[in-house]
Amino acid sequence: MKRPEHIIEDLITRQLDGTPLTDTERRELQEWLEASEANRDAFLRAYKAWGNARLAETRFNTGQALENVMARIAEASRPRSFLRPQLRRLGIGIAAAACVMLAVVGYYRLQPSTVPDIEMFIRQADTPVFTQKEVQLVLSEQKTLLLETQKSTIRYDSTAIRINNAEKTIPKKEAATFNQLVVPYGKQTTLTLADGTRVWINAGSRLVYPVVFEKQKREIYVEGEIYMEVAHDAERPFSVHTGKMDVCVLGTKFYISSYGRDRTQEVVLLSGSVSVAPAGRSDRGIRIVPGQQAILDTSESLEVREVEAESYISWIHGYLPFDNDPLSNILERLSRYYNCRIECTPEAEALTLSGKLELKDDPAEVLKILSATAPINLQISGSGNFRIDYNPTTNNPN
CATH class of the missing domain: 2.60.120.1440 (Jelly Rolls)
Structure with missing residues (x-):
């Protein structure tokens, strides 16, 4: 037996709003979704409208959405009386989403299916x-x-x-x-x-x-x-x-x-x-x-x-350039690239370096090259983590 449309609308609204459905209601909604591609498309549109309303006002103009939807409902000569309980029960953002959902079920259902957002x-x-x-x-x-x-x-x-x-x-x-x-x-x-x-x-x-x-x-x-x-x-x-x-x-x-x-x-x-x-x-x-x-x-x-x-796309060519950059910035990029932990003393972090590093497969190789050209000492732990200390006795060619 086909359920009245306003009951399906109520089930969808409650589902999106987080109101628990009974086992029977969940089956009814599932059967409705499985009945046609148009029904599934309507639900997807409702879900998108609900999600956008929940995100922020900057992502969804609730007032304009409500105005547009009400105009479409009027054009389709559909009764509006059942909207009022929904608007009272839901917050203003969700109310706008509920209205969009109702228009989707009643109006957009007749439109061609679109790719999910x-x-x-x-x-x-x-x-x-x-x-x-x-x-x-x-x-x-x-x-x-x-x-x-x-x-x-x-x-x-x-x-x-x-x-x-x-x-x-x-x-x-x-x-x-x-x-x-x-x-x-x-x-x-x-x-x-x-x-x-x-x-x-x-x-x-x-x-x-x-x-x-x-x-x-x-x-x-x-x-x-x-x-x-x-x-x-x-x-x-x-x-x-x-x-x-x-x-x-x-x-x-x-x-x-x-x-x-x-x-x-x-x-x-x-x-x-x-x-x-x-x-x-x-x-x-x-x-x-x-x-x-x-x-x-x-x-x-x-x-x-x-x-x-x-310089911002040098990594696609396999190297990392730096021009008077703090060592802390260089190590942060290497740490992200290799997913390794690199500890560094404040004195070493403040060093500024110029040049470029080849992004080899092994981060230890890259850091060894760096330590050979800057006044720093490199320590490698057994767990694959690294520590860098400032060493003023090392000559810095820069």
């Missing part, structure tokens, strides 16, 4: 683990590939996913809508997306992207450090989301650093033009030109600086 996928995906040895390519909930090579290459073409120059080929039909690439500490990966865009992913980074981009837009999500060469497509702007920052381009070359534990996030432009804004705040976006760096701080303020852009 990348932000929804991010919320549902497992937290990545960067400490394991292999690169993880998550194709679906049931299929994850582990890549053991130091520098892996992955390419998506019209029919398949080709890994390490077609050493392994996966039919695209085996992959879900969104794939996830997790690059552990000490490794790098090069990825070619379906539109021809190339992405270099540094150690300790995560990338989420669609197997096939939508017709109107291209968007990916990143945590960590990447360099991109975006394939030009005037009809489909390319957006990169970090959770705190949105970067929008058409076709260009740029670098992003968005490690979760850093207080700032940054974009460096090598060619073309990009717009940078706090997440969900395109009205506060700024445009930078090649040779400029945009820095987003914890207060969501953006600062622009002139920089030597090429």
Whole structure:
């Protein structure tokens, strides 16, 4: 027996609001979801609206959403009386989401199905683990590939996913809508997306992207450090989301650093033009030109600086440059790259160095080279950790 529509709407609202459902109600909702693709699409849209309303006002204009939804309900000549208990029971943010959900069930259900939103996928995906040895390519909930090579290459073409120059080929039909690439500490990966865009992913980074981009837009999500060469497509702007920052381009070359534990996030432009804004705040976006760096701080303020852009992507060529940089900054980058602990005395941290280091496979080799050219002593523990002390008797060629 088909349940009245307003009962299904109530079940979805309670499910999203966290109100417990009985076993019978859960079965009813599950049966409704399994009944058609349109029902599942309606629920996905409701989930997205609910999540956005919960995040922050900057991510969801609740007043405008409510106004738009009520207009659509009126156009469809649907009764509004049952909305009032929902609005009283839920907070204003959730009320707006509930209204969006109701309109989705009653109005959007008739519209064509769309690809699930990348932000929804991010919320549902497992937290990545960067400490394991292999690169993880998550194709679906049931299929994850582990890549053991130091520098892996992955390419998506019209029919398949080709890994390490077609050493392994996966039919695209085996992959879900969104794939996830997790690059552990000490490794790098090069990825070619379906539109021809190339992405270099540094150690300790995560990338989420669609197997096939939508017709109107291209968007990916990143945590960590990447360099991109975006394939030009005037009809489909390319957006990169970090959770705190949105970067929008058409076709260009740029670098992003968005490690979760850093207080700032940054974009460096090598060619073309990009717009940078706090997440969900395109009205506060700024445009930078090649040779400029945009820095987003914890207060969501953006600062622009002139920089030597090429130095920010030196890691894709296997070396780390530094120009009168504090030793503390150099060691922080090495510690992140190799996932190792490097203790350093305050006197040594204050040293400034210039030059470049080759990023060898073994961090001990890199630190030994550093200690041979700077007034420091290096100690290596049995557990693979390092300690650096200031040694003024060592000659510093700089």
